[in-house]
Amino acid sequence: MLRFANPTLFLKLVRWLMPLAALTSALLLGWGLYMVFAVSPEDYQQGATVRIMYIHVPAAWLALSCYSLMALSSIGSLVWKHPLADVSAKALAPIGAAFTFLCLVTGALWGKPMWGTWWVWDARLTSVLVLFLVYCGIMALWTAFDDPARAARPVAILTLFGFINVPIVKFSVDWWNTLHQPASVFRMGGPSIDQSMLTPLFVMASGATALMLALHLAGMRTEIMRRRVRNLSQQLARQDGLPAQSEE
Amino acid sequence: MDSPHAGYILAAYLLAGVIVAGLLVLAIIDDRTQRKALEKLEAQGLRRRSSVKTEVH
Numbered sequence: 001m002l003r004f005a006n007p008t009l010f011l012k013l014v015r016w017l018m019p020l021a022a023l024t025s026a027l028l029l030g031w032g033l034y035m036v037f038a039v040s041p042e043d044y045q046q047g048a049t050v051r052i053m054y055i056h057v058p059a060a061w062l063a064l065s066c067y068s069l070m071a072l073s074s075i076g077s078l079v080w081k082h083p084l085a086d087v088s089a090k091a092l093a094p095i096g097a098a099f100t101f102l103c104l105v106t107g108a109l110w111g112k113p114m115w116g117t118w119w120v121w122d123a124r125l126t127s128v129l130v131l132f133l134v135y136c137g138i139m140a141l142w143t144a145f146d147d148p149a150r151a152a153r154p155v156a157i158l159t160l161f162g163f164i165n166v167p168i169v170k171f172s173v174d175w176w177n178t179l180h181q182p183a184s185v186f187r188m189g190g191p192s193i194d195q196s197m198l199t200p201l202f203v204m205a206s207g208a209t210a211l212m213l214a215l216h217l218a219g220m221r222t223e224i225m226r227r228r229v230r231n232l233s234q235q236l237a238r239q240d241g242l243p244a245q246s247e248e
Numbered sequence: 249m250d251s252p253h254a255g256y257i258l259a260a261y262l263l264a265g266v267i268v269a270g271l272l273v274l275a276i277i278d279d280r281t282q283r284k285a286l287e288k289l290e291a292q293g294l295r296r297r298s299s300v301k302t303e304v305h
Contacts, residue, residue, distance in 0.1 A: 048251035052260045059264075095271065102267050106260045113253040211268065218275045225282035232289040 005084050007224050014217045021214035028207030035200035043197075050197065052110040057185070058205040059103035062212050063131060064166055066096030069216075070138075071163040074156035084220075086152035087227070089159060090142055091219030095212055097135035104128060115179055123172035124180035131169055134162040148227060 036054045043050035070092045076085030107125065108118040119125065138158055145151035168175075173182045184192045191198055251257065 042251075047253065048257060049253045051257050055260055055264045094274075098267050098271055102264055105263055109256045109260045109263075113256050215271055215275060218279065222275065222279045222282050225279075225286050229282055229285045229289060232286070232294045235294055236289065236292065 005082055007084060007087075010084060011221060011224065014221050018214055018217040018221070021210050021217065025207050025210035025214055028203055028210060030207075032200055032204035032207050035203060040197055040200045046114060049110060049113050052106055053197075054201055054204045056103060056106040056110055057201060058208040059099045059106060060128070061205055062208055063096060063100035063103050063128070064169060065209070066092050066099060066212065067131065067135070067159075067163065067166055070096065070159050071166075074159040077152050077156045078160075081152075083149070083227075086148065086156065087220050087223045088216070089152075089155065090148065091216055091223050093135055093139045093142065095215050095219065097132060097139065099208075099212070100128065100132040100135055104132060120179050122178040122180055123176040124169070124178050127165060127169040127172050130165050131162075134158075134165060138162070148223075148230075 032054065036051055040051075040054075042048050070089045073085045073089035073092065076082050077089060104125075107128075111120075112118050138155060141155050141158055142148070142151055145154075170183075172178060173180055185198070185201070193201070
């Protein structure tokens with residue numbers, strides 16, 4: 001695995017892995033959408049609104065997965081100071097923020113017809129909003145530094161500090177009384193959702209995960225290029241005796 | 249879809265489409281911008297230090 005933690009080798013790997021992830025994502029999401037609208041039944045209580053679950057739940061899982069991956073990358077950045085680790089963390093932030101935003105808005109769109117309200121300040125909803133704000137803070141911190149190598153350490157520390165919120169999001173429905181329902185898929189005693197809904201949910205979640213992987217790889221490749229552009233611009237400026245122009 | 253809540257469902261899927269499309273478009277634009285900038289610099293004869301082979305005697 002560490003063999004691939006070399007930017008040049010990583011770029012070779014991305015050349016075939018990224019299109020493969022994108023194709024897998026398109027196929028799975030296409031199949032998933034067919035199942036959602038043509039195969040899966042309506043819920044006996046919620047009716048057709050249960051169909052919002054097939055995007056809300058994968059978005060929520062990916063919001064947490066992206067942050068967990070970002071925290072792992074931050075450990076790699078702090079402990080081994082590996083440049084690919086902070087490239088990975090930086091590329092994940094906007095993807096995670098987008099999925100968290102999607103989770104919040106689709107949750108509101110599901111909540112209004114089912115709960116009678118767009119929003120309540122319960123532990124689950126509030127902790128997911130905090131997660132979104134942490135993502136925004138991390139992205140802001142990345143852009144606050146001209147030199148990404150100097151930004152890596154403070155961003156990694158902020159990311160690891162923000163990771164405290166991840167188990168709070170996951171267990172908020174168990175620790176506090178919330179309007180949001182408790183876990184119904186990953187729980188002791190197995191999923192409480194019927195198989196006819198569980199299958200399309202997993203297909204949609206797998207498609208969204210493949211999409212996240214494709215976007216992450218593409219983001220990492222672009223970030224590697226951005227750093228090369230920055231280094232070459234500095235090299236050019238040194239040759240010309242001019243101050244280097246920031247590419248950030 | 250004849251659900252009384254069809255508007256909510258449609259809005260959720262439209263938003264998901266817009267967000268995914270936005271992520272893809274931003275990724276493509278960013279990739280092209282950096283690729284062009286890199287090609288421009290390399291056309292000026294600049295190379296990364298690691299890609300320049302040095303002979304050790």
